[in-house]
Amino acid sequence: MTTVVGAIRLDYLSGRSYLRLYPLFFLLALLVGTVAKMPVFTILLVVILGVFIAGGVFANQEKNHGERLYGTLPLRRRDIVLGRYLYALILGTIASVIAWAFGLLASRLAGVDMGQLGPRRSSLGGTPGLNSLIMWFAIGAAFAYFCFAVAIAFPIYYQFGFARSYMFTMLPLYLVFLLGVLITRAINPGSLDVTDTIQFFIDHVYLLPIIGVVLGLLFWAVSWTIAHRIYVHKEI
Amino acid sequence: MSDAAMNDALEVIGLRKRYRDFRLDSVSFSLPAGYIMGFVGQNGAGKTTTIRCILNMAVPDGGEIKVFGLDNRADELAVKQEVAVVFDEIFFVDSWRASDVQNAIQGFYTRWDRARFARYLSDFDLPPDKRVRELSRGMKMKLMLAVAMSHGAKLLILDEPTSGLDPVARGELLDILRDYIADGTKSVFFSTHITSDLERIADYITLIDAGHIFYTGTKDGLLEHFRIVKGSAVDLTEPLRRAIIGFSQASTGFTGLIRTDDLRGAPAALVTEAPTIDEILIHISKDGGRS
Numbered sequence: 001m002t003t004v005v006g007a008i009r010l011d012y013l014s015g016r017s018y019l020r021l022y023p024l025f026f027l028l029a030l031l032v033g034t035v036a037k038m039p040v041f042t043i044l045l046v047v048i049l050g051v052f053i054a055g056g057v058f059a060n061q062e063k064n065h066g067e068r069l070y071g072t073l074p075l076r077r078r079d080i081v082l083g084r085y086l087y088a089l090i091l092g093t094i095a096s097v098i099a100w101a102f103g104l105l106a107s108r109l110a111g112v113d114m115g116q117l118g119p120r121r122s123s124l125g126g127t128p129g130l131n132s133l134i135m136w137f138a139i140g141a142a143f144a145y146f147c148f149a150v151a152i153a154f155p156i157y158y159q160f161g162f163a164r165s166y167m168f169t170m171l172p173l174y175l176v177f178l179l180g181v182l183i184t185r186a187i188n189p190g191s192l193d194v195t196d197t198i199q200f201f202i203d204h205v206y207l208l209p210i211i212g213v214v215l216g217l218l219f220w221a222v223s224w225t226i227a228h229r230i231y232v233h234k235e236i
Numbered sequence: 237m238s239d240a241a242m243n244d245a246l247e248v249i250g251l252r253k254r255y256r257d258f259r260l261d262s263v264s265f266s267l268p269a270g271y272i273m274g275f276v277g278q279n280g281a282g283k284t285t286t287i288r289c290i291l292n293m294a295v296p297d298g299g300e301i302k303v304f305g306l307d308n309r310a311d312e313l314a315v316k317q318e319v320a321v322v323f324d325e326i327f328f329v330d331s332w333r334a335s336d337v338q339n340a341i342q343g344f345y346t347r348w349d350r351a352r353f354a355r356y357l358s359d360f361d362l363p364p365d366k367r368v369r370e371l372s373r374g375m376k377m378k379l380m381l382a383v384a385m386s387h388g389a390k391l392l393i394l395d396e397p398t399s400g401l402d403p404v405a406r407g408e409l410l411d412i413l414r415d416y417i418a419d420g421t422k423s424v425f426f427s428t429h430i431t432s433d434l435e436r437i438a439d440y441i442t443l444i445d446a447g448h449i450f451y452t453g454t455k456d457g458l459l460e461h462f463r464i465v466k467g468s469a470v471d472l473t474e475p476l477r478r479a480i481i482g483f484s485q486a487s488t489g490f491t492g493l494i495r496t497d498d499l500r501g502a503p504a505a506l507v508t509e510a511p512t513i514d515e516i517l518i519h520i521s522k523d524g525g526r527s
Binding site: 002003005006009010013014016017060063064065066068069071072073074075076233235236 | 288291292293294295312313316317319320321323325326327328329330331332336339340341343344345
């Protein structure tokens with residue numbers, strides 16, 4: 001276990017130059033959400049930008065022959081991969097907590113409900129409890145997205161290297177967008193009566209972050225298994 | 237396990253590794269504990285591949301590698317506690333300072349010695365507040381050596397550490413290595429194609445050419461084992477021609493490398509002289525691995 005902790009620490013120190021960008025990204029997300037009067041956007045943006053930071057450790061590793069460093073240390077390959085994934089998970093958790101806080105802050109600064117989706121639209125948060133539901137949905141979705149993005153990008157980085165595949169950092173976002181379009185077309189949301197579902201989640205709002213976390217951890221675990229298999233056989 | 241194997245810092249037995257355009261073919265050698273071995277070959281001969289296999293950074297197709305009697309794969313963590321590595325390129329994050337390097341590395345080693353690291357920084361005149369990217373090539377090499385020698389490793393592996401260094405920095409590095417093994421318990425495995433370095437410090441030499449081991453043994457044995465032979469065209473017999481490694485002929489005569497044993501019965505008019513390691517390397521390379 002101590003070697004895994006060491007690997008997480010080494011990843012932190014390797015990617016520290018990218019971590020310094022984090023506050024800047026957070027402030028940018030706060031600004032965008034406030035000006036656009038869309039606090040939910042702040043929540044999502046904090047996490048989306050956070051994915052870039054998590055990939056920074058691969059970028060720095062490649063730039064500085066870091067694979068050789070990891071290869072010479074008393075570290076098993078599985079510990080290196082687990083350390084990297086735990087490091088990403090820690091970043092994702094921190095990003096989600098900050099996204100929640102900054103979402104609320106953006107809501108206060110803009111003087112709008114959490115359900116406000118733009119300056120000229122009326123808030124979706126009129127129904128009692130809906131503001132809370134939207135916020136917790138956004139937090140859960142943000143965490144799940146973070147894990148999904150890591151789950152797609154990390155095995156690709158392990159297989160092909162960061163420099164050759166960094167464009168795939170955006171791939172998860174495109175996939176989510178594409179999936180959203182396909183589902184919307186398939187089910188025609190306007191024709192669905194989701195009142196009961198919404199009321200269920202208003203009554204059980206705590207389920208939303210739990211679903212987000214479980215879904216995120218599922219993505220994380222599957223991806224970690226794949227990345228481990230790739231890296232164990234990789235020549236470094 | 238035999239006593240000899242127990243006393244070997246490094247033992248490579250029948251190592252095989254195949255790539256699309258290159259293969260290591262049954263590479264075997266051993267380095268007794270307490271000595272420096274030079275691992276010599278031209279670029280692309282298989283030196284780095286062998287080192288990567290030793291460090292488990294590449295998986296061999298066959299063979300065995302033992303470090304102080306431990307299997308390099310099954311006992312990887314124990315082996316890597318005993319091994320320190322210096323590559324031709326620094327592998328620390330370029331924004332790190334020496335203190336960051338120590339913070340990042342020390343937790344992995346059970347015998348990391350902070351006082352020793354500080355002493356090496358001072359002895360090597362390494363400025364602790366400079367970032368890695370601000371260091372000269374020679375200083376980067378010294379920083380890697382300081383790290384490598386601060387965790388009580390008993391086997392130091394260096395892959396082309398002197399390439400790109402100026403003669404003064406190379407001289408300093410060789411002095412550091414000599415001091416490092418002075419207590420008789422540590423060993424150095426030193427890959428290079430700059431053979432003049434080895435003539436100064438190596439006790440053992442392993443020559444590799446196109447993935448094959450050409451010679452492994454003591455440095456003195458290598459130099460006694462071969463001769464540079466020169467002669468005129470009339471002295472060149474067919475058996476002699478076949479025995480010469482890296483044969484070349486000009487209008488004035490021929491020259492090449494020959495095993496000392498093959499000189500028996502050769503014409504007395506031949507001129508022979510002791511080769512340098514460089515000359516041996518040049519001749520076996522010319523021979524294209526046929527020898």
